[in-house]
Amino acid sequence: MSLYTHQGRFADRVTAGRAVAALLGGYAARTDVVVLGLPRGGVPVAAEVARALGAVLDVLIVRKLGAPGQPELAMGAIAAVGDVIQVVSNEPVITGLHVTQARFDEVRRRELAELRRRAAAYRGDRAPLRLTGQVVIIVDDGLATGSTMRAAVAAVRQSSPSRVVVAVPVAAERTCEMLREQVDEVVCALFPEPFRAVHQGYRDFTQTPDDEVIALLRPGSS
Numbered sequence: 001m002s003l004y005t006h007q008g009r010f011a012d013r014v015t016a017g018r019a020v021a022a023l024l025g026g027y028a029a030r031t032d033v034v035v036l037g038l039p040r041g042g043v044p045v046a047a048e049v050a051r052a053l054g055a056v057l058d059v060l061i062v063r064k065l066g067a068p069g070q071p072e073l074a075m076g077a078i079a080a081v082g083d084v085i086q087v088v089s090n091e092p093v094i095t096g097l098h099v100t101q102a103r104f105d106e107v108r109r110r111e112l113a114e115l116r117r118r119a120a121a122y123r124g125d126r127a128p129l130r131l132t133g134q135v136v137i138i139v140d141d142g143l144a145t146g147s148t149m150r151a152a153v154a155a156v157r158q159s160s161p162s163r164v165v166v167a168v169p170v171a172a173e174r175t176c177e178m179l180r181e182q183v184d185e186v187v188c189a190l191f192p193e194p195f196r197a198v199h200q201g202y203r204d205f206t207q208t209p210d211d212e213v214i215a216l217l218r219p220g221s222s
Helices: 013-022 041-055 091-096 101-123 145-158 174-180 210-217
Strands: 035-039 055-061 063-069 069-080 084-087 135-139 163-169 185-188
Touching: 013 041, 013 163, 013 185, 035 041, 041 055, 041 135, 041 163, 041 210, 055 101, 055 210, 063 101, 063 135, 063 145, 069 091, 069 101, 069 145, 084 145, 101 210, 145 163, 145 174, 163 210, 174 185
Parallel strands: 035 055, 035 135, 135 163, 163 185
Antiparallel strands: 063 069, 069 084
């Protein structure tokens, strides 16, 4: 069965994950590969990648820092790998909206609390996977501005992996070019043109529920 539907779109996140996995065949059957999914939508994609490569799967919690009054507009992002917390700011948005440091910190504190809540819900009492010396493949369901992925990459780098790979089904080509300067490899299966939003690459882009993320991360689920 084709991985794509009409107009060059993926049927859903599962088929998108299979397409991404097909581009990562060189990492199959290695013992030093860790796949990290960004919740929520990136986890079903990452689960397919991990299954195809025979790699271990974990979650990397990232929270967008929404601009005051415009929560969908990212003025930054925050990510956590173990005890490492990494904050990335989007200076053009902060400057353009005249966001004060106090207001930025207020949003950061709120999102950090939510990040920790989700980490406990998704992982339970399981410790995060060790990333030092590992090939870390960070997976999301798509890339638009790249703010959350940049935070994820910065957090992962603090753990001294041997290689960092960003892998997504759908992305803005410009964002991928930017990320190539920060990681060892960027893999993307589809570049919609003109790019407007990640959902362009999907026929079914229904929000992934928490219980699905928890089930996919459960040991032995793959």
